[in-house]
Amino acid sequence: MPLGFELVELTADERALQQEVREFLARELPRGSFEPGLGMDNPSDRGFSKRLAQRGWVGMAIPKRYGGHERGAVYRFIVVEELLRWGAPIHHHWTADRQSAQVILKFGTEEQKQRFIPAICAGELGFSIGLSEPDAGSDLAAIKTRAVKVDGGWQVNGTKVWTTGAHETDWFIMLCRTSDAEDRHDGLSQLLVDLHSPGVQINAIPFLDGGHHFNEVVLTDVFVPDDLLVGEEGRGWLQTGSELSFERGGPDRLLSPWLLVEEFLREHEGTPLGERATATLGWAVARFWGIRQLSIAVNRMIDQGRAPAAESALVKDMATRFEQDVIEAVRQLVEVSPSLESGSLFERLLARSVLAGPSYTIRGGTTEVLVGVVSKGLR
Amino acid sequence: MxxxxxxxxxxxxxxxxxxxxxxxxxxxxxxxxxxxxxxxxxxxxxxxxxxxxxxxxxxxxxxxxxxxxxxxxxxxxxxxxxxxxxxxxxxxxxxxxxxxxxxxxxxxxxxxxxxxxxxxxxxxxxxxxxxxxxxxxxxxxxxxxxxxxxxxxxxxxxxxxxxxxxxxxxxxxxxxxxxxxxxxxxxTDVDAAAFERRGALTRVVLMAGALDAMSRLTLDYTAGREQFGRPVARFQLVQEHLVHCAQDAALVGIAADAASRAAVLGDASFEIAAAKALASRAATTATRAAHQAHGAMGMTREYALHHLSRRLWAWRSEFGDEHRWNNEVGTAAIAAGADELYPLVANGSDRRTRT
Incomplete structure (x- = not known):
């Protein structure tokens, strides 16, 4: 069955919110006053995350009793798309807001909810993702990190990799093996791990451009108390599957090269663009517009209590392949050798996009894995 | 209302x-x-x-x-x-x-x-x-x-x-x-541009229907057709065709919804242009994927795929092909300018009046 995406019509309130975010950004973070990031690849700024939280723009899809705003996924979409397209420094709270708080909300104990979620909603607590390992990337069930039951908690040993931002964030939700089972999807559990715990060693894995985003997180005899087990012991696989719907369906999978397009136009304002550049610009804008409608539709499904695993994978795959196409299309419109040191913002963004672009179809589930997920949904 | x-x-x-x-x-x-x-x-x-x-x-x-x-x-x-x-x-x-x-x-x-x-x-x-x-x-x-x-x-x-x-x-x-x-x-108060847009809207909507049918037909065929002892839909490379076809159907489907809705409400110049650009492009990519997944059977007169694929190839050129409408969207983007470019994407034709 092809999947059903329903067009989302924004309400008057949602449009007013959109306007409010735009005005906030123009005032708080005027263009030219900061180096904008490419979508979610942008700097961490705890102060900015707190200011957003004070406006009620962190934890929007979280119940009020945990410090959230009970606004839902579409409301969050509207706010974060504006932040992303502006290139605002949202990295500090990004993962916590997008998925960690949702996991704790859905599977955590009342005590965990009280302890973590209000701090996430305040923009204070940053999270990373503790899934991939040296021998377990797309084949996540192959993870080897193991937690052994000890008095009062768990003793954890293992290594996580590609852990974006772990050198700057505070916690991660870690998938690990807590027992051996016939089916390797059983016996996995999720633990909340304080990245400042004794035995946690964080080593940079330099990105290909020399930047520091990725880390290796080595856990040696790390003690995790019993009360930091998330959900049910042995149910970690299913809980992780639900987490990925939140990770895949959002505007962050579409808007990475947005500023590249916008800055291309800004740099050429006042000069005739010619037919080829006009058509390329039109191609990109039409596709941003169309895929955005699908992405917002996925978020409406989340608000309706559905788990759109296949739909979000379908959109993520299409959106990220498009992101890469945009970079190449824009690159061919200009005669420049992109450089990170260029004096032009457009050229710096182009250089960064070319270097980061291949990661778009890898992070958050590779194209190849997504094809499998969508195919299951289409059967 | x-x-x-x-x-x-x-x-x-x-x-x-x-x-x-x-x-x-x-x-x-x-x-x-x-x-x-x-x-x-x-x-x-x-x-x-x-x-x-x-x-x-x-x-x-x-x-x-x-x-x-x-x-x-x-x-x-x-x-x-x-x-x-x-x-x-x-x-x-x-x-x-x-x-x-x-x-x-x-x-x-x-x-x-x-x-x-x-x-x-x-x-x-x-x-x-x-x-x-x-x-x-x-x-x-x-x-x-x-x-x-x-x-x-x-x-x-x-x-x-x-x-x-x-x-x-x-x-x-x-x-x-x-x-x-x-x-x-x-x-009449209709001019040539409004007439062309109206024509393009009809083709977008027809194409959305055809793409949806083509995606379903291709899923059904590949689920039933067996090679190497299993349905061809089980092969990853075939699955990629099925996913691309479903993506095009979903994209043009929602673009047709959005263009239709904007047309009902009033000015739909941006939405129709964008939707026809997407639909005409999808006619190329989706038919390629669907035909590849069908193999030789899809190239025969006796099997229904060509009722859909040939219509998509015809309709993608009628009332403006993707190049014509990409240019229209690009012109609208240039007119909006860098500061108003995202509002154009997020709010469409009526971005100033509908807030």
């Missing part, structure tokens, strides 16, 4: 009519004979061609949303009749000028660079190309400039000399030659 969703009862009725009448054999026969009287009679019998045309000029009422929802189903079922032309195009033009809508099928002159029609003394002379179903309709409607303003003209099809011609899908796209044919004329 304007209704932006279609009447469910009407959509159900339309679906039943198309399922019952548009069988594989009927669609084949229509291509051979140039007309499908049975389909037209059933569809006209429940008033579907005139949905969205005001009763005052001879339509059956209902909304634009209703008419577009019915047209989408026609696209899904490869309905071999001038449904878009009779109501959404000819009926709309006639209504805009207060001219009566007749009983039978009608069409419009899409207008091409080669056309040579000229108006003089209330009569039309010259040639027009690619007129859909001209050989089968009773009335031909066109938009003409007369003394510096736009007018709708309506002529009886019997007055035109019709030379049969076909598009890639075997749908009539005829050449008409007029020799001083009397024309009923009345002024």
């Amino acid at each position: 304007t209704t932006t969703t279609a009447d469910e009862l009407l959509v159900d009725t339309a679906r039943k009519v198309f399922i019952e009448t548009c069988t594989f054999e009927v669609v084949e026969a229509a291509e051979r004979d140039g007309w499908a009287a049975g389909v037209w009679e059933a569809v006209a019998g429940v008033g579907l061609p005139w949905v969205g045309v005001p009763e005052a000029v001879g339509g059956v009422g209902g909304t634009l949303a209703d008419a577009l929802a019915v047209l989408r189903l026609a696209g899904q079922h490869s309905a071999p009749i001038p449904l878009a032309e009779t109501g959404l195009l000819a009926g709309w033009l006639l209504a805009s000028a207060g001219l009566p809508v007749g009983q039978g099928p009608a069409t419009v002159v899409p207008g091409s660079a080669r056309d040579s029609l000229s108006l003089g003394g209330g009569r039309l002379t010259g040639t027009a190309f690619g007129v859909p179903w001209a050989s089968a309709v009773e009335r031909i409607v066109l938009l003409v400039e007369d003394g510096g303003r736009w007018k709708v003209g309506s002529i009886a099809a019997v007055d035109a000399e019709v030379e049969r011609s076909l598009n890639l899908a075997g749908e009539p796209r005829d050449t008409i030659t007029l020799d001083g044919v009397p024309v009923e004329l009345a002024p």
Whole structure:
């Protein structure tokens, strides 16, 4: 069955919110006053995350009793798309807001909810993702990190990799093996791990451009108390599957090269663009517009209590392949050798996009894995 | 408050009519004979061609949303009749000028660079190309400039000399030659750009229907067809085709929804341009994926894939191909400027007035 995406019509309130975010950004973070990031690849700024939280723009899809705003996924979409397209420094709270708080909300104990979620909603607590390992990337069930039951908690040993931002964030939700089972999807559990715990060693894995985003997180005899087990012991696989719907369906999978397009136009304002550049610009804008409608539709499904695993994978795959196409299309419109040191913002963004672009179809589930997920949904 | 969703009862009725009448054999026969009287009679019998045309000029009422929802189903079922032309195009033009809508099928002159029609003394002379179903309709409607303003003209099809011609899908796209044919004329507020957009909207909606049907057909075929001891849908490389086809169907489906909704509400210039650009591109990529997944069977006359793929190839060029509409969207983007570019994407044509 092809999947059903329903067009989302924004309400008057949602449009007013959109306007409010735009005005906030123009005032708080005027263009030219900061180096904008490419979508979610942008700097961490705890102060900015707190200011957003004070406006009620962190934890929007979280119940009020945990410090959230009970606004839902579409409301969050509207706010974060504006932040992303502006290139605002949202990295500090990004993962916590997008998925960690949702996991704790859905599977955590009342005590965990009280302890973590209000701090996430305040923009204070940053999270990373503790899934991939040296021998377990797309084949996540192959993870080897193991937690052994000890008095009062768990003793954890293992290594996580590609852990974006772990050198700057505070916690991660870690998938690990807590027992051996016939089916390797059983016996996995999720633990909340304080990245400042004794035995946690964080080593940079330099990105290909020399930047520091990725880390290796080595856990040696790390003690995790019993009360930091998330959900049910042995149910970690299913809980992780639900987490990925939140990770895949959002505007962050579409808007990475947005500023590249916008800055291309800004740099050429006042000069005739010619037919080829006009058509390329039109191609990109039409596709941003169309895929955005699908992405917002996925978020409406989340608000309706559905788990759109296949739909979000379908959109993520299409959106990220498009992101890469945009970079190449824009690159061919200009005669420049992109450089990170260029004096032009457009050229710096182009250089960064070319270097980061291949990661778009890898992070958050590779194209190849997504094809499998969508195919299951289409059967 | 304007209704932006279609009447469910009407959509159900339309679906039943198309399922019952548009069988594989009927669609084949229509291509051979140039007309499908049975389909037209059933569809006209429940008033579907005139949905969205005001009763005052001879339509059956209902909304634009209703008419577009019915047209989408026609696209899904490869309905071999001038449904878009009779109501959404000819009926709309006639209504805009207060001219009566007749009983039978009608069409419009899409207008091409080669056309040579000229108006003089209330009569039309010259040639027009690619007129859909001209050989089968009773009335031909066109938009003409007369003394510096736009007018709708309506002529009886019997007055035109019709030379049969076909598009890639075997749908009539005829050449008409007029020799001083009397024309009923009345002024309209529709201009050439609005007419082209309206035409593009009908093709987007038809294509959304066809892409949806093509995605389903391809899923069904690959689930049943076995090679190397298992359904071909189990192979990862085949799955990639299925996913790409479903993505195109989803993208054009939601673009058609958004363009339809904007058209119901008012200014839809951005949405229709963007949607036709996406649909025309998807016609290329989705048919490539669907055909590859079907293998040789998809290339045969006996199997229904070509009813959909050939229509998509024809419709992607009609009322502007992807290059033409990409340019239109690009021009709108340049006019919006860098600061207003994202608001254009997020809010569309009415980004200033609808906040």
